[in-house]
Amino acid sequence: MILRLLLAEGLKIKRTWMVILPMLGALGILAVLIVDYRLRSEYILGKYPDTVTGFLLEAQIILPITILIGGSLLASLAGSMEHQGNAWKYVLALPVSRWQVYLAKFLILFFLMLLFSGGATVSLACLWKGLGLTGEVPWKTLAMGVTWPVIAALPVLAIQLTLSLRMNNQSVPIIVGVLGALFAPAFANWLPWSYVFQVVPVDYAMSRRFENDPSLWLPIALGEGLIFFIVGMALFQRQEVHS
Amino acid sequence: MMRSFSRLFIAEGLKMQKKRLLLLLLIGPLLAILSSLSIAGMSTNAGENKWVMMYTLSVFNYGMIFFPLIAGIFAALLCRYENHQGGWKLLFTWPVSRSVVYFAKFSVLIVTLAISQGIFFLFSVGAIVLRGDVSQIEWVVLGQSIFLGWLAIIPLAALQLWVSFLFKSFGIPLAINVLFTIPNLFAGNSQEYGPWYPWAQPALAMIPQSQVVDFKLAGIIIGGFLLFFIGGWMHFNHRDMLE
Numbered sequence: 001m002i003l004r005l006l007l008a009e010g011l012k013i014k015r016t017w018m019v020i021l022p023m024l025g026a027l028g029i030l031a032v033l034i035v036d037y038r039l040r041s042e043y044i045l046g047k048y049p050d051t052v053t054g055f056l057l058e059a060q061i062i063l064p065i066t067i068l069i070g071g072s073l074l075a076s077l078a079g080s081m082e083h084q085g086n087a088w089k090y091v092l093a094l095p096v097s098r099w100q101v102y103l104a105k106f107l108i109l110f111f112l113m114l115l116f117s118g119g120a121t122v123s124l125a126c127l128w129k130g131l132g133l134t135g136e137v138p139w140k141t142l143a144m145g146v147t148w149p150v151i152a153a154l155p156v157l158a159i160q161l162t163l164s165l166r167m168n169n170q171s172v173p174i175i176v177g178v179l180g181a182l183f184a185p186a187f188a189n190w191l192p193w194s195y196v197f198q199v200v201p202v203d204y205a206m207s208r209r210f211e212n213d214p215s216l217w218l219p220i221a222l223g224e225g226l227i228f229f230i231v232g233m234a235l236f237q238r239q240e241v242h243s
Numbered sequence: 244m245m246r247s248f249s250r251l252f253i254a255e256g257l258k259m260q261k262k263r264l265l266l267l268l269l270i271g272p273l274l275a276i277l278s279s280l281s282i283a284g285m286s287t288n289a290g291e292n293k294w295v296m297m298y299t300l301s302v303f304n305y306g307m308i309f310f311p312l313i314a315g316i317f318a319a320l321l322c323r324y325e326n327h328q329g330g331w332k333l334l335f336t337w338p339v340s341r342s343v344v345y346f347a348k349f350s351v352l353i354v355t356l357a358i359s360q361g362i363f364f365l366f367s368v369g370a371i372v373l374r375g376d377v378s379q380i381e382w383v384v385l386g387q388s389i390f391l392g393w394l395a396i397i398p399l400a401a402l403q404l405w406v407s408f409l410f411k412s413f414g415i416p417l418a419i420n421v422l423f424t425i426p427n428l429f430a431g432n433s434q435e436y437g438p439w440y441p442w443a444q445p446a447l448a449m450i451p452q453s454q455v456v457d458f459k460l461a462g463i464i465i466g467g468f469l470l471f472f473i474g475g476w477m478h479f480n481h482r483d484m485l486e
Contacts, residue, residue: 032429073421077414170413171316179274182308186278
């Protein structure tokens, strides 16, 4: 059942912006890092203990914010599809339960985020080759470097999807996502938006504010993601549908 | 002409939902100021112009991402009714010219952005009073920063209005805006490329400075405004309205 729902969701996003967006995001990260290394590669190579650490930490300028804001945007696009076509009544009149509809939406959203992390891994590897850095391409570390933040974003994805499914007008969900990504880390490291900044797979303390510790924050993010997912599902189950 | 403009201006104002508008306008400046207060509060560097440092931090928090983004959101909200329910045709059956409709929408957009600047100004002054630096404020510098920031957002507002009436979906203009806003964190710091980037112009114009206006930036902003405003206006006038 859920497989068929996923196929249906896949069909809905076929040939839309939603599939292109993760790729654009990955290319954007590549572009920013190319400029960054061109402008000040000597400074970067001298600043960090080793190349991989420097590579992943420089990616931090843009990677977490892209994941959070991009994820909010994808959640909004996925969640507002039926709002726009006034199609909720039709979808929910089908013989599928609501939690399955919610689950399918969430899985598609997560799949798109994984697509992004795949693309970002490849672009980081290309950059590594292009810069002629020493040693083999550290595929595993690079993949972890972009996938862990995506997993750490699960609570935020659940919050955003819930908001986008509930609200007909998408301006509030988008603003919540953007403001969370921008300001939450400045306030506290336990806020759902902050985890993404704290799971770099390197042994390096960035500052007192960012307590980088994947082994602590990844399980918290996963647990919290599950809680928010269930809460969002329950809310969607009881939601009144007007159109 | 003038009369139908003022009537349409009021009509467009009515279409914006006041409560949602106020919420969107208040939350960004508030969080920007709070986060810069919490960061500035930690630094012990007791310079002469402490308010400048705090204010510059808030300008970066607010101007780099939130302000360009809110311009895109309001542009999309302004075209939402017409895009969703086939309102363009209804609107154009009235005895009003398309140009006046465009001017009215654009005026509501830039007035809303002026309100956003006003709120940011009030919050900034409030934060400075809270810190007890009120005697140091150079009102001319502060006022100039707020006003120039507003002028610098106008080209982007014109561009976003263009994109917003072009696409029927609410998400696409927002996606475009978000995609181009994120690199701001990076492009905005570059002396060379920053001024050419419409999304970075507001923040650059808002950085408090006591010297006279930066003519290069001003020229690019005026050029950009003419390009995007006249382009959007002409396209709006000559476009086939299918629904």
